Amino acid sequence: MPSYQAPLRDMRFVLYELHQGAGLSALPGLEDFTPDIIDPVLDEAAKVCEEVLAPLNRTGDEEGCHLENGVVRTPSGFKQAYDLFRDGGWTGLASDPAYGGQGLPKSVNALVEEMICASNLSFGMYPGLSHGAYLALHAHGSDELRDRFLPKIVDGTWAGTMCLTEPHCGTDLGLCRTRAVPQGDGSYRITGTKIFISAGDHDLTENIIHLVLARLPDAPKGIKGISLFVVPKIAVRDDGSLGDPNGVTCGSIEHKMGIKGSATCVLNFDDAVGWLVGEAHKGMRAMFTMMNTERLAVGIQGLGLAEASYQGAVAYARERLQGRSLSGVKHPDKSADPIIVHPDIRRMLLTMRATTEGCRALGGWVARSLDIQHHGEDEAARQEAEDLVVLLTPVVKALFTDLGFEAANLGMQVYGGHGYIRENGMEQYVRDARIAQIYEGTNGIQALDLIGRKLPAHAGRYLRRFFHPVADLIAAKVEDEQLGAFVQPLAKAFVRLQQATGQIARVGLSKPEEAAAAAADYLRLLGLVAVGYMWVRMVEVALPKVGTDADSDGFYRAKLGTARFYMERVLPQSGALFSAIMAGGASMMDFEEAAF
Structure with missing residues (x-):
C-alpha cells in the first residue's frame, strides 16, 4: 500500500517563495496569518491526513456506504475520524469568524484541501x-437564514449539500422540475427528486442542510425560472433545536466506480419545508457562488490524487528489482537493478512530478488571487485578481483533473501487473480520480465555458490578466543567460496560444460549432502554457539558491531538473494541440450522424 506524506516542503515553497505568502498578513482581515501561525496549521493538517484519514482510504473503498432501513451508514472509522476532524476545528478552517470560523486565507486552505x-x-x-x-448561504442568504444555519455548519455539527441534478437534467438545469410552493408564513413546500447528490445522506452529523434548486409556480421557463432554497433534513425550531423529519429521504445510494466511501444519493423531497435563498428566479446566480468554488476544489482533488499516486510510484520504483540498466549494472550487490534506472519509468515519474508540482504552483496563484479579490484594499487590484480567477477557474478544474487522472494511470503503470491488483492501492487512485473529470460540470463543459463566456467577456479583459504577465516575463527574460533556456520553450508555446486565441475569436460568432470543436484542445493549450509560466517563475526563484546552504537537500536543484523535463517533454504538446485547433471542426461535424 502507498504511504502518503504531505509534500510540505514543496507546499511552503509555493506559498512563501513563489507567491509571497508571508505577505498575506498585510491584507485587511488576514492580519493574524503570519508564517508562525500558518506553519503549525499545515503541520497539524499533515498529521491528521497521514495518521487518521489515509489509513481509512482503502478500507473505506472496500466497505463503501450502505443504506439500511432508510439510514445511510458510512464506512467503519469514518464517524470517529469525522468527530476528531470536527473537534479539531477543521470544518470551519476557511469560514467567517462571525459564524465561528477561523478565516484562513484561501492560499493556505487550498494546501489543506490538497492533503485531505x-x-x-x-x-x-x-x-x-x-x-x-x-x-x-453566506453570500446570498438573509441574515435570519445565516444566523439559523451557518454556525452549526461551520462547527461541523451539521453538514451541507447542493442538490442540482435530476434524472432528466444534468448540465441543462433549465429542465429542472422540482417544485416550490409558497406558504403563508414565508416558507415553501419543496417536492421533487434529485440524483447524484454527493454526501447527500450519512451518519456523520445530526442534521444535513440541503441547498435545492426548484421552480416556483409562476416561474418563467428555462434557466431564468430557477430559484434556490435551503431545506434541512431535520426541521429546525426557532430556538435552534431539532424537530421532526422534514420530508427529505434517501431513496437509494449509487454503486460507483470510485469514491465509494462517499455516499452519492438519490434524494426525495416530499412537501419538505424550505426557505428562499436570495431572489426568486435568481437561483443559478446564487448556486454558482457554490459551483465556482467547488470547481476549484475539484481541481485540487485531481492534484491531490496525482501527488498520492506519484509518491506510491516513486517508492515502488526504488524497491522493485527488474532487469539491468541499459548503460550497465547500477546495483551489482543486487540480483537486478531497481526499475527506477529505466528510461521509461523515469519518463512516467517525471511526467507525474512535473505536472503535479506545476499544477500546485498554478493553483497557488489562483488561491492567492482569491485572497486579494476578497481582502485587498486597492479596488483595481481586486478587480484584476477577480478577472484572473474567473478566467482560470475552468482551466484549473479541467486541466488538474485531466492531469490527475493521467498521473494516477501512470502510477499504476509503474507498478505493472501489481498496480492492477487492489491490495497495492494504486488502482483505487485511478477509479477515484475519474469522477473529478465529470462532476461539477464535465471538462467539456469547462472548455465551452472558457471559449464561449470567458474569452469574449469585456472585450477580452479576462484573458489580458493572464496574457500580460506571461508576455512581460518572456520579454524580460528570454535573452537571460541562465533563465533563457526555460523561457524560450514557453515563448514558442505562448505564440501558438495567441494564434489559436485569434482563430477562435474569428470563428466564434459566425461559426460557433467551429469554435466549440476546438474548445477542449484550447483549454489544454492554455493550461499547459499557464503551468509553463509557473515553471519559469519557479526556476527564477530556485536558480540563485542552487549550490548554496539552502540547497543542502537538493530541493532547488531538483526544481531545475523537473522544469527542464517539463519544457522539453510536456510543453511541446502545445504544437499538436495548436495543429488540431487550426485544422477546424469539419472532420467531426461533417461526419454523417447515421455512420456512428
Whole structure:
C-alpha cells in the first residue's frame, strides 16, 4: 500500500517563495496569518491526513456506504475520524469568524484541501460539500437564514449539500422540475427528486442542510425560472433545536466506480419545508457562488490524487528489482537493478512530478488571487485578481483533473501487473480520480465555458490578466543567460496560444460549432502554457539558491531538473494541440450522424 506524506516542503515553497505568502498578513482581515501561525496549521493538517484519514482510504473503498432501513451508514472509522476532524476545528478552517470560523486565507486552505484529497478523497467530500453550502448561504442568504444555519455548519455539527441534478437534467438545469410552493408564513413546500447528490445522506452529523434548486409556480421557463432554497433534513425550531423529519429521504445510494466511501444519493423531497435563498428566479446566480468554488476544489482533488499516486510510484520504483540498466549494472550487490534506472519509468515519474508540482504552483496563484479579490484594499487590484480567477477557474478544474487522472494511470503503470491488483492501492487512485473529470460540470463543459463566456467577456479583459504577465516575463527574460533556456520553450508555446486565441475569436460568432470543436484542445493549450509560466517563475526563484546552504537537500536543484523535463517533454504538446485547433471542426461535424 502507498504511504502518503504531505509534500510540505514543496507546499511552503509555493506559498512563501513563489507567491509571497508571508505577505498575506498585510491584507485587511488576514492580519493574524503570519508564517508562525500558518506553519503549525499545515503541520497539524499533515498529521491528521497521514495518521487518521489515509489509513481509512482503502478500507473505506472496500466497505463503501450502505443504506439500511432508510439510514445511510458510512464506512467503519469514518464517524470517529469525522468527530476528531470536527473537534479539531477543521470544518470551519476557511469560514467567517462571525459564524465561528477561523478565516484562513484561501492560499493556505487550498494546501489543506490538497492533503485531505490526497489522503482520503471520499472522506473529504463530506466537509467539502458542507463548505460549499456555507459559501452559498453566506453570500446570498438573509441574515435570519445565516444566523439559523451557518454556525452549526461551520462547527461541523451539521453538514451541507447542493442538490442540482435530476434524472432528466444534468448540465441543462433549465429542465429542472422540482417544485416550490409558497406558504403563508414565508416558507415553501419543496417536492421533487434529485440524483447524484454527493454526501447527500450519512451518519456523520445530526442534521444535513440541503441547498435545492426548484421552480416556483409562476416561474418563467428555462434557466431564468430557477430559484434556490435551503431545506434541512431535520426541521429546525426557532430556538435552534431539532424537530421532526422534514420530508427529505434517501431513496437509494449509487454503486460507483470510485469514491465509494462517499455516499452519492438519490434524494426525495416530499412537501419538505424550505426557505428562499436570495431572489426568486435568481437561483443559478446564487448556486454558482457554490459551483465556482467547488470547481476549484475539484481541481485540487485531481492534484491531490496525482501527488498520492506519484509518491506510491516513486517508492515502488526504488524497491522493485527488474532487469539491468541499459548503460550497465547500477546495483551489482543486487540480483537486478531497481526499475527506477529505466528510461521509461523515469519518463512516467517525471511526467507525474512535473505536472503535479506545476499544477500546485498554478493553483497557488489562483488561491492567492482569491485572497486579494476578497481582502485587498486597492479596488483595481481586486478587480484584476477577480478577472484572473474567473478566467482560470475552468482551466484549473479541467486541466488538474485531466492531469490527475493521467498521473494516477501512470502510477499504476509503474507498478505493472501489481498496480492492477487492489491490495497495492494504486488502482483505487485511478477509479477515484475519474469522477473529478465529470462532476461539477464535465471538462467539456469547462472548455465551452472558457471559449464561449470567458474569452469574449469585456472585450477580452479576462484573458489580458493572464496574457500580460506571461508576455512581460518572456520579454524580460528570454535573452537571460541562465533563465533563457526555460523561457524560450514557453515563448514558442505562448505564440501558438495567441494564434489559436485569434482563430477562435474569428470563428466564434459566425461559426460557433467551429469554435466549440476546438474548445477542449484550447483549454489544454492554455493550461499547459499557464503551468509553463509557473515553471519559469519557479526556476527564477530556485536558480540563485542552487549550490548554496539552502540547497543542502537538493530541493532547488531538483526544481531545475523537473522544469527542464517539463519544457522539453510536456510543453511541446502545445504544437499538436495548436495543429488540431487550426485544422477546424469539419472532420467531426461533417461526419454523417447515421455512420456512428
